Amino acid sequence: MARPRSEDKRSAIMSAAIHVIASQGLGAPTATIAKEAGVSNGSLFNYFETKADLLNQLYIELKADMAAAALDELPSESNIRKQMLHVWSHWLLWATSCPEKRRALVHLGVSDDITSDSRQTGRDALAGITKLLERSRENGPMRNAPLGFIVSMVDALADATIDYMINDPANADKHCMVAFNAIWRMIV
Amino acid sequence: MARPRSEDKRSAIMSAAIHVIASQGLGAPTATIAKEAGVSNGSLFNYFETKADLLNQLYIELKADMAAAALDELPSESNIRKQMLHVWSHWLLWATSCPEKRRALVHLGVSDDITSDSRQTGRDALAGITKLLERSRENGPMRNAPLGFIVSMVDALADATIDYMINDPANADKHCMVAFNAIWRMIV
Amino acid sequence: MARPRSEDKRSAIMSAAIHVIASQGLGAPTATIAKEAGVSNGSLFNYFETKADLLNQLYIELKADMAAAALDELPSESNIRKQMLHVWSHWLLWATSCPEKRRALVHLGVSDDITSDSRQTGRDALAGITKLLERSRENGPMRNAPLGFIVSMVDALADATIDYMINDPANADKHCMVAFNAIWRMIV
Amino acid sequence: MARPRSEDKRSAIMSAAIHVIASQGLGAPTATIAKEAGVSNGSLFNYFETKADLLNQLYIELKADMAAAALDELPSESNIRKQMLHVWSHWLLWATSCPEKRRALVHLGVSDDITSDSRQTGRDALAGITKLLERSRENGPMRNAPLGFIVSMVDALADATIDYMINDPANADKHCMVAFNAIWRMIV
DNA sequence: TATGAATGAGGATTCATTCAT
């Protein structure tokens, strides 16, 4: 009935879900997640009404986590490029240092179980980044394109870059900068 | 001497799979695909050893289909920008005019059932596009980045653009051009 | 805290398996066994990991059951012939009075699903009988033959005798004695 | 419709069935047998109406084959013990030198697909052996036991002996004689 | 007659969810 008593247990389930989904995909049994969390399978359904519910909440939390990481310690006094670079590199840093979260998020992102509400909430969490992008492209060649379109493009490029950084960690920083400069050429 | 194994039936199953996977995802029962193809569920396994086999073959065919569409009637005499634009717009045209193929391909792309062999075959099919990209960025700011990285970025941007075009068909052409110009700024 | 896994249910499944296998052979669906046991088909797999697991456990239990019946109330003070006769007649009595157990055991005995571990466990259960045979043949003509060979022969004769007793119940006791005397001539 | 044109093909199927059943058991697909025989799966059903039909015919042929081997070159002039020994050793020789036939026969012997008619036919094939046994026990301690019972016992002992010979080929001849002498003590 | 594709019932097993304890 989704009436969690212990916040600890809820987050244990979330963490377990990240781990299990990262390695087994969304097909992973809820029982596996529960066991990984040190909780009985029946208990899982005290915290999440259905598996889909768990998935949606996880999606939202991961998006928020990612956004928080990206916006953490934002140097709001610096010029826009510096701020954008800060966000970009923290974003990618989050993804490369929490590869399981990122992998889980990729799985969730394409799942039909994630509702459009959840997706919207996910986008909302990125509002801070969106704002920065808006200011960045203000006078650039894409000043008239829909902002959402630009966000999608940057998001897509982030994903591609992360993949590349993970596959070639030795040059991760270089790839990070190459991609950032590319984006900067795109939008300003 | 027996009823010959019919190519028609094989492609009926493929088409059905595209349709069914586009709407139900990879979890769709093989029986549903078979029925949609007008074939018994047992027959499906005459044409494909396992469901995973079907999925892999479908992935490869769709990738090839997409590449063929993109490279069709390539104006090889024109300058590189014109050729690239041709590829880009045909690519997106394919995706927006066969949205089911594209949706199925998205599902397949993230599936653990798709082997790395299949993925490599998929990349091989895009060799023509890769070549063009290589020439395009030859003297540009990304001339020293790994070519595979650039391909991934362009691929990612294509996906993002397609999504946007499908969501806002009225301005599809405009979005297509906006994205192309963005890419061009990125790489040349 | 949850419904405890019930020993009753496990043995209900075992009994059902005996009954169903006796009449339908090892090809009997697990669903049939489950239904006969008054349990859902899914539940059967809470008690036995696979059908083969069920079969192996059943084999071992039946062997043990048989051995226990044969050795029950063994008159250990009596001379060796009396003891052996006791075992022999109780053995055959078990088989003729639980024909389903015996039929199931015959099916199981030739199944490829029964592991050599299970077979060894089965033999171990018969250790008491083996001991008696060892003493019986001590000074007889087969004193130098491998003990295992003798056990196999006696086992085979038991099977043949049981068949005959079941087919001709009116003279069951007579057949039992005829066979026993034959064995006694063989080994002492 | 079981209207064989080519006797060659029929026996190819039989041989294939022996081989396949010996290694995979009765659960082996008819398609596997057909392929092993170099025949299409459809063709198999021109020679045998059903799988059960094939199994029954195979059972009968193997029993006949075994009996023929046992009775081959029977020294009908010799005394009864010599004749019986001849039969016994040829019987076991057949089993140990055609282990696949023997294995297949063991599988078939316990199958519910084998009709009682087939079993009777199998016994009829052993008539020659039965005759010898009848003469052998004529004045012995089992002179009043049902002849069929004695046949069953000897049959069972043969099976047990064969198993032992196959597992310990180095001493096969010794085991063969040990068992023969045991039988002789039993019946004469 | 020979072939092998087509059929579809059947079967073991999984798993989200419920519910007795």
Added chain:
DNA sequence: AATGAATGAATCCTCATTCAT
């Protein structure tokens, strides 16, 4: 609330048999 046993629908795949060629 927590547990984990119970449920049974769902799914992939097999295989004896049929039938078009």
